[in-house]
Amino acid sequence: MAMEDVKQLVRELLEEVKSLEAKLDEVVKPLEETSSTIPMASGSLEDVIKFTEQSVHQIMGIINDLMKELEKVQEDVDFLLSLNPVSSIRSRLESIKERSKKLSELLLQVITLMSFQDLASQQIKRVIEVLDNIKKTILKIVLSSIEASSLSIEQKEKIVGKATEMLTGDRIFQEDVDKLLEELGL
Template sequence: MNKRLISEIGNLVDGKLSAPEIEKLVRFMNRKSLKGLEEDREAFFKHLAREMRQEMKELAELIVEFKRDFQSRIHPEITELRTTYIPQAADQLEGIIESTEQAANRIMDNLEGMQRLTEEAMEALAGVRRQLVEREAASGPQARGEAQDLGGRIDSLRQSLERCLLLIGDSFEKMSFQDLTGQRIKRTIDLVNLMEERIQKTLLSFGLKVTEKTYNPEISGEDLASTVEKKLSDLRGPQRPGQGLNQADIDKLLARL
């Protein structure tokens, strides 16, 4: 490459420069060329570094903005769901069970009273019917006719009372719906309580991770997961005095999100 360049320069200067002078000129041009390449390369990497810094800055701003948005909007809604709406739903369902149970018990008491009064009325009618038969046997034709007519009315009334007893018995059977309804609502309450527990665990896990990462930025992902799981396990099962997390600890963790 240099020989060709020396030859071309020699032709251009037409013998005005000696061979050593031409070689010096070529070396000078090579140094300038290399220096220019280095400067271009350095400028390229500086520009690339500036672009990367700007991109990282924008990414960091997005993360901060996301966290701020989560704190100001998402977290309060989830917390309100856990602390207000789910407990209220469970309380309302429990109130429904209590109300339906009280109403069912009151209806059962009323039906039992109606059944008892109907049975007493039937016994009284049976006694009147027996007395009427006895008088009919000892009376004349006109009295027997009146007794028979009255006996027919008594029999009709007795049949009506028997139908009342059948309806009361059927009502007793139908009142078993309260047990089935109570069981279904109880399962719904269990589901609501499970949802509350899962949401609380999710919030606590997130809060613990943020807290641990804040106080120990160098902690590894594996150690962070292990630490959070250990603290979450303190919330489960019986706890000794002075150990585990109480409700105040939980509220503090949630407040730090």
């Protein structure tokens, strides 16, 4: 093989390395962005679920208290009506009874509408699952790139072991992903 052939081969090899570096940059940047964005999104969604659940429970408690008070008003009105009051007072008491009944119906409608929280929580939990699956997919990509890398066998085994440990868990925590990416130099 002539010296020119060797030089040409080295040039081609350098071009391949540059091309590979460019492809790695294309993967690393979205990976870095995703690895920081997904956990924040998951955490924010979990916070939304907790906040809405707490708020709905508080609102439901208040509504239950209102319903009890309306029942007492109904009882008082019924008692006063049983005393056979004069017609003008009877008319007012019957009006109060009707408004009280209407308020009870409206509160029941509010309780029914509050069921949105449960449905919203279910949908948010599905989104969190999707985000976790995306994180797992990213880790699998990282694993396959580790296996193709020039790291020592010991380094590969260590990183693959940690990544596999993360993949087999129910949840993947950002700190674990960050450590793994740091060990990869990403």
